[in-house]
Amino acid sequence: MISYNVIGVMSGTSLDGIDLAYIHFEKNESWTFSILNATTVSYTKEMENELREAILYEKEKLAEFDTIYTKHLASVIKSFIKKHQITAIDAVCSHGHTILHQPENGITYQIGNQEKLAEIMQQKVVCDFRVQDVELGGQGAPLVPIGDELLFSEYDYCLNLGGFANVSFHKEGKRVAYDICPVNIVLNTYAKQLGFEYDDKGKLAKSGEYLMSLGAELNNLPFYKQQPPKSLGLEWVQEEIFPKLEAFKRKESDILRTFTEHIAQQIAKSFQIRSKILVTGGGAYNDYLLARIKFYKEVHLVKPNAELIEYKEAIIFGFLGILRLRDEVNCLKSVTGATKNHSSGKVYDFKVN
CATH class of the missing domain: 3.30.420.40 (ATPase, nucleotide binding domain)
Structure with missing residues (x-):
């Protein structure tokens, strides 16, 4: 040993x-x-x-x-x-x-x-x-998948919901992983405009109205059509995401609802039906987001203990x-x-x- x-x-x-x-x-x-x-x-x-x-x-x-x-x-x-x-x-x-x-x-x-x-x-x-x-x-990203492969191999997918969502899984004899979309880097920004550090359990988003045209605009971003390997950074969010959200000049809760829906749609597309998925990162506490992911794809989302949720990376x-x-x-x-x-x-x- x-x-x-x-x-x-x-x-x-x-x-x-x-x-x-x-x-x-x-x-x-x-x-x-x-x-x-x-x-x-x-x-x-x-x-x-x-x-x-x-x-x-x-x-x-x-x-x-x-x-x-x-x-x-x-x-x-x-x-x-x-x-x-x-x-x-x-x-x-x-x-x-x-x-x-x-x-x-x-x-x-x-x-x-x-x-x-x-x-x-x-x-x-x-x-x-x-x-x-x-x-x-x-x-240069994501780097966590080798840990997923050697420490958490019992799951079909490992999903991390931090500043960005990234996923890791085994496919055709090799590990595949990539950044899916922004998460808390956007949600926290709009929650703070409402006086909160973050959107607790997704309650702010749940109270908002879905903006269909904004949702369509977000889903049509070229990044989502790219094949892995691919990764995201703050620069991309500042150039591609925030200008689109701000152009709508709508209530923060409406932006939060629409962007949460966008996250759920992009994440759900990454999974096979009835998969077992380990969910970690601060976004694992966003009950509304997790419910919306399951709305778009029938999957088993496993939330581990708080230490693993918060400290996996x-x-x-x-x-x-x-x-x-x-x-x-x-x-x-x-x-x-x-x-x-x-x-x-x-x-x-x-x-x-």
């Missing part, structure tokens, strides 16, 4: 905060894991605004902000280690936070992945998982870090479109202070 204790760290596009999970992994016949501690540390309003605006920063300003964010991330992780009196750590495996994602232009940039992270924390760090895949001609980035340390494949060409399967991520050892 081989075992590892790692801290997985994830910050998603929905800007909910930094997810941290301290996980024990074991390998016998197959990989198993247990979550020892997990928490989410919210961003200050100032940091949240900077993360939202950083896409517009010039190169020099973005580099400065990267250093600020790296120090912030290190501080958050150190506090987590101290609070839970964690002593056995093989590595901190961190995704960072995506600012730019334009794989068609050979660009993906996650801040918080500087060597400084290891120095400040005095821990081995595995990070910056996406860049190598883009250099190999891939989308942090868990899997911890796992990706272990695979990288073992020099085993953690990036699948069948998923990203890269020229080959590979072991991605930078490993930073620390110098003892």
